[in-house]
Amino acid sequence: MEIRRELAAASTMNCFHLEDFIAGWIGGASSVIVGHPLDTVKTRLQAGKGYQNTLHCVLTIYRKETVSGFFKGLSFPLASITVYNSVVFGLFSNTQRLISKIRHGDSRHPCGMLDLLLASMLTGLVSVSLGAPVDLVKIRLQMQTRPVLAENLNLAGNTSSNIPLKSVEISGQHGYRGPLHCISSILQSEGLQGLYRGAGAMVLRDVPGYTLYFLPYTLFCDLLNPDGKSSPRFSSIWLAGGLAGSISWVTATPADVVKSRMQADSLHPRKYRGILHCIVHSYKTEGLQVFFRGATVNAIRGFPMSATMFLGYELSLKFFRSL
Template identity: 40%
Template sequence: MHLADFIAGSVGGAFGVAVGYPLDTVKVRLQTQTHYSGVWECVRRSFRTEGVRGFYRGMSMPLTTVSISSSLVFGTYRNVLHSLHRMRHRSAADPHHKADIFLSGFSGGVAQVLVMSPADMVKVRLQCQAEGRRYGGPLHCLLRIAREEGPLGLYKGSAALALRDGPSFATYFLTYNSICDALSAENTQPGWPVVLLAGGVSGMCGWAVGTPMDVIKARLQVSGVSGRRYRGFFHCVTHSVRTEGIAVLFRGLTLNCIRAFPVNMSVFATYELVIRFLRPAS
């Protein structure tokens, strides 16, 4: 088993959260609340009413859990990829098949939903708590959701999360590897400019695929709390599209892509740095 990838993914994920969290808060509020006309109005109103701390509301739990989930994503990806590579009876020096990279990324994205769903639920609820104090903090929010909505309440929107993260991470790793292969000499590690570029672009491509399910996930997670209640996944999709048009599924896409470049540039740079330290001969 490739344990170094679990460690490097954990460190890279935590660093990525710290870089991108303020824009993630703005994105969630735009997706779940209708009284903002755009990104800049959301930023101005949030800053005016809550200050800088408002943009980091609920960050403590994601910082911990994204570290764990990112560890699962990268570790699962690497180990599935290694297994598929061996099943094809290819030597370690042979390049990985693109289909194997896609399937491995998909597996990594789905694997982390078990850990990510409760943490993401808490994050979204706290980010949308612009006024009032329904939740006192991440732990209070977690316990209150479990008490009022049952343990399964923590997994509200998990189907949408899996449908978001499976294809998103498949695209993410495929894009990263394709760019690194195209811009690097054969059988050599990609240089740092290539890592930064590939990481940033792969993040943008992943979010381009994942944003529609991200919108549905966020709406399901605040269902009943935001004033709107959805009966389930398909009701949320049909009601959102019927009342707000198909464009609602891409709300926050621009912000996601803007945020994704520096975040995933940081994630992959940190990941590669740790991997090269732990496996200097790889």
């Protein structure tokens, strides 16, 4: 009996590969650097005000904040989203092997579409526990500068003031000095649950989002490598990863809008009482099109980010397995 237990434990350990997590970390770091500028634009479009369209948002950020405005909050994602992607890719790959071991008795058995679907959904669900605080802090830092109506500051319309009736920029009302100060401020004012604001909307985004991320990638890789005898070429990985990223981000945009709005809402009392209230309020005040705000940016940024992510992951994995 004891020998059987040891064999079962060894078999389970064979399903766990540490290199998947390391490769995911490397791919994640590459994708963050490539995609952060457009991620800032996406966040401003979804949770900010005063932007007419994507191009107007880009030009406004550049004119008022220069190039550095696009990289606001980069240090935190670079340190944290790399770990997040490490967990996502490591979890997805190891979950596939575990499912293959349970269903087919061999962790090396190729996964079918149903296995990939289950692994993707589980990855999306578990990733929220780490991803929700990361996204919250990133968005709060990205929204540090907000357009505020001058008349709300009792400046416009005053005969003694020379300030015109237009939007002016002031620094974020919280004045976060950095990621650690942001986390500390949220914990002091909102408690631990404050770091998970918008987590429910993130589940609605990431469970189907990762399904439409990993499945298309696998399908496109198979289409671009029809013989299946050799590993996909790097160009195939890059193209498959980019297309999968665009598909995933575009379809996830409505839930992403709700998540971004709830996480950017740092007012007291809250503007949004919950997911349903955020959806209803956004629809009533801005119409159905509000849920597709940032979809163009998501489609554009999703391609290079995911192409870089998958290529960095696959190249790193190939290197580690050759050692």
